[in-house]
Amino acid sequence: MIDIKNLTKTFHPGTPSEKQVIRSIDLHVEQGDFITVIGSNGAGKTTLLNLISGSLFPSAGTLMIKGRDVTAMPEYLRATHIGRIFQDPLAGTASNMTLEDNMMITCNKGFKWPVISLNKKMRQRFHKEVRQLDMGLESRMKENVSSLSGGQRQALTLLMTVLSSPDILLLDEHTAALDPRNAAMVMDLTRRFITEKKLTSLMITHNMGHAIEFGNRLIMMDGGEIIIDVKGETKKALTIKKLIDMFGSIRKKTFENDEVLLTN
């Protein structure tokens, strides 16, 4: 699904503050993979997602999505394949618009013509879809999204993104800004939607427990490189202890600032 070859990203090249945040990464993502991405702050996780989505362009290397070279394709064109959820619950919805308007905006990708699609049938469909969130939002379809809580907004964003049926789902610590109860709820929904729709996903998390519990593949990044990439049975047998040992033997160092990487 995604083919990354020799991908490199350097910020401020040719200046004293030059910084290589991604160092010639190779990554092949299979159709249906659910990859969890971990790594300390500054490891390049978000930059990697930004490169895939097209918010940033690489300094070198190629990026293919579904066999098509998209290295130089602008973000809005790539977006027809990609659904993306950010850490900020406000980033995925339009605050001053109603729930149903928000859902109408996101339910189809691509350019919108001046035609009215929000009809009775659509409303019934949205009503049915929202009911599976089990939050009572179906009775608030005509309220502005700004009246929803952070957890509700993130759950709604997740639902809206899934409804637009993207090929790839990018999740950037999408539960980090939520309280534990809402975070657990959104994680459950994430798992349910990804399994139901067989979405190819990459999920950044700071929670090692989540990284091990979710997905069929785990990659750990450090200093702009992918240092650990486990899948299948090895991934299933993974524990936090094993992961830390692996990191130690690869990097010949221990986590001095464990709290950055390990929030459990």
Add this chain to the structure above:
Amino acid sequence: MIEGIFVEGLIYSIMALGVFFTFRILDFPDLTVDGSFPMGAVIMAACLHGGISPLAGLFLAFCGGISSGAVTAAIHNKLKVPHLLAGILTMTMLYSVNIRILSNRANLPLLRVDTLLTQVHEYTQGFIAPEYASLLFFIIVVFIIKKLMDIFFITDMGLMFGALGNNEQMVRVQGVNPATLKLIGVGLSNGLVALSGAFAAQYQGFADINLGQGIVVTGLASVMLGEFMLTSNKISVLTLRVILGAILFKAIMYLGRYYGYYINMTPNDLKLIAGVLILISLAAANFKDKGKEGTP
């Protein structure tokens, strides 16, 4: 006099609807308005003097407005110029363009030509007084424009404009180029403004290139006054309150012009009053927000 307030309010409400579109929905503070309003007026005047039918003139004025708005959006999109500066640039350039349209003149009277209004007066002659015929005519015109806008903003494209003003990232994630939307949105908004200018020229009986001076302030004041009258998240109410705001603004200006001399005010002070009105609205909105949040 009272029907005059309403007629002028209705004419300027078309412009205020354009300002509402950019300032409130697109979150694109667009100053092109100061140039596109007189542009509509001069295109209309040039058409009428050139023997082109008033309806075709309106259409051309609308197109002229769209292209001037599109220029602003293009400057902003392509050269990464901040929207305020892009608007000021277009507005300044339009000043010269407008003089060209009037064949190197600064104003053009429309007293001896057939305008849309004289045609309306001919039709209604005998059963409605001309001033009330104008009022009726503009009520119908503004109602149609308002209805079209209400419908436009519940279409998929219209909703996308709402999303653009709220959250540009959301638009990009949806696979739509925000630059294209801005081009269309700012264009349409200035089309409305030019249309308003074209009507204003016919109503006043002349077109003047200085007609647009400070017009964006008038529009913004109307939008803000309207926001105090009604609160809702329905687009039909939002457009209605812009129209009501524009009429109220004109009423306040009339009061200033006719009774201002009691406190030594002259018509030259009206711009100051308009600015102060906006400041009061801003201050009151701030005060309201504070009350809602309960924090200092």
